[in-house]
Amino acid sequence: MNNMIKLNDFQLLWTQIEKEVIDSVKKFGKSGWYILGQGVKDFEQELTKFYPNNKYCTGCASGLDAIEIGLRALGIKPGDIVLTTPLSAFATTLAILRCGGIPAFVDTDENGLIDLNLARDFFTNNPNVKFFIPVHLYGQAINLEKLKKLKEDFDLKIVEDCAQAVLAEDESGFVGSVGQITATSFYPTKNLGCFGDGGALLTTDSNLHEISNTIRDYGQSSKYNHSIVGMNSRLDELQAIIMKDVFLPKLKKQTEHRRQIASIYINGIRNSEINLLQIPKNSKPVYHLFPVFSEHRDVLKEYLKQNEIESGIHYPILITDQTALHNIPHIISGSLDNAKKIVKQELSLPINSLITTEEANKVVKICNSWKTR
Ligand SMILES: Cc1ncc(COP(=O)(O)O)c(C=O)c1O
Known part of the structure; x- marks a missing residue:
């Protein structure tokens, strides 16, 4: 089985990047700062270039957390209904459940992307539903023009799940350009993966960014000042440095x-x-x-x-x-x-x-x- 063509070959990858990664680890060690340091800040800033139209980025512990934090920043309350796709990683729905939301599902199209015509029917019939998580599945871009129109017509709060689709485009732009929040994952198999778990959420809205930063760090708005009930979902400094130095370029x-x-x-x-x-x-x-x-x-x-x-x-x-x-x-x-x-x-x-x-x-x-x- 040595000649197996693999879905992912992380051992081969290691042989190619070992030196660069070790250099990054040394840089991390020398910095003496292990949590939410300059490495996370630099990475966050760099990642915004890969999601044009987003100004701010919050690194967090996973793609699941990125979606949950995004929904919470957008003001979801227990019992709120969130429309999403039945065909995705379970994490997309799990994030809704963890917020106390009620997931709603419509069918996909033949490419596996949530059918935006059915989504339109759903929002027409359920005008009180305001939350939507479309997923850019398999690395495809959902029709962004249609998505934008839906957002405008129904005044939606959208978390775009871009975990599989960094840099995917359609004729009107890049994924992550319509929703108030762009969520992504650095699970190792992703196009932009890390050496473990990681995720991020991006936005153009400075308020949403501030709330997201607060939620990911125990709900602290400043040190020892807990303004909301948050979580520990900080992107690892080490992962951030390696991604910025080795993977993003x-x-x-x-x-x-x-x-x-x-x-x-x-x-x-x-x-x-x-x-x-x-x-x-x-x-x-x-x-x-x-x-x-x-x-x-x-x-x-x-x-x-x-x-x-x-x-x-x-x-x-x-x-x-x-x-x-x-x-x-x-x-x-x-x-x-x-x-x-x-x-x-x-x-x-x-x-x-x-x-x-x-x-x-x-x-x-x-x-x-x-x-x-
Ligand atoms: C579409 C999609 N959304 C969300 C996630 C969750 O990401 P994570 O595994 O980092 O929590 C994944 C990856 O597993 C995914 O593929």
């Missing part, structure tokens, strides 16, 4: 690499049993994942494995089918047929910043040689 190039690998798949995979995402014209995904769809997904997964190609499933269970949600109030509006189909058919092919064109060509060849009968 590489992100644009790595994103281009992911796009090149994706174009090998898009131009090469020709198998009537394997369907690809239908990317809208002028949309520029960042390919956090490369999903394909097949009625015989599990057979394809096994075939790839036999040919030393790892694959993943995103996601095997719909959020609305998760046991954790069974006895908890939530709202399902309409059928979730597209999302249910994706749960049965989706398979993620290897895509990352290290995979070679030879490996990608092998993936294409194996996909094209697969026969279900």
Whole structure:
């Protein structure tokens, strides 16, 4: 299995960045400041360049926390309904639950993105609902113009979940440019990952920024002055320094690499049993994942494995089918047929910043040689 083409190869990554990371660790050690120091500040400032339209950034402990802090900064109260997608990491919904909110779900489109027409119907029929968490799934950008219009028409408070989509664009701009809050994760597999857990939320609003900073640090508005009930969700100084020195400077190039690998798949995979995402014209995904769809997904997964190609499933269970949600109030509006189909058919092919064109060509060849009968 040594030749396995992996979804992510962190051991290989380490061989390439070891020296730079050790230099960063030394810099951190020498600074003598371990919590919310200059390293976090510098990283926060640098990250705003990757989410144009956002002026301020609050580093925190995870993507889950970033969404929760964002909702709280926007003033969510227990019992408030929050519209979101049934197809995402469970964390998107978990953040709502942790705020005491009630998640509401509408179906996705065929690409797995929340269907903004259904979202519009939902807000029309439920004019009191003001919170919305769209997810830029798989590294795709949701239609930002439509999202903006929804925000304006219904006076929405939006947390854009950009955990999978840093630098993704559509014709009207970058993800994270519509919601009052942009939330992201640095979970190691993300396009911008760190060596553990981490997250951040960004905004253009200085008040929201100040509240977010307060919430992440025990609710302190100044040292030992606790103005609200907060949490300990501080981004690690060490992670921040490593991301700023080692990972952020590489992100644009790595994103281009992911796009090149994706174009090998898009131009090469020709198998009537394997369907690809239908990317809208002028949309520029960042390919956090490369999903394909097949009625015989599990057979394809096994075939790839036999040919030393790892694959993943995103996601095997719909959020609305998760046991954790069974006895908890939530709202399902309409059928979730597209999302249910994706749960049965989706398979993620290897895509990352290290995979070679030879490996990608092998993936294409194996996909094209697969026969279900
Ligand atoms: C879309 C999405 N939202 C939220 C999260 C939560 O991020 P974290 O794992 O850092 O809490 C993730 C990652 O797992 C994600 O993919």
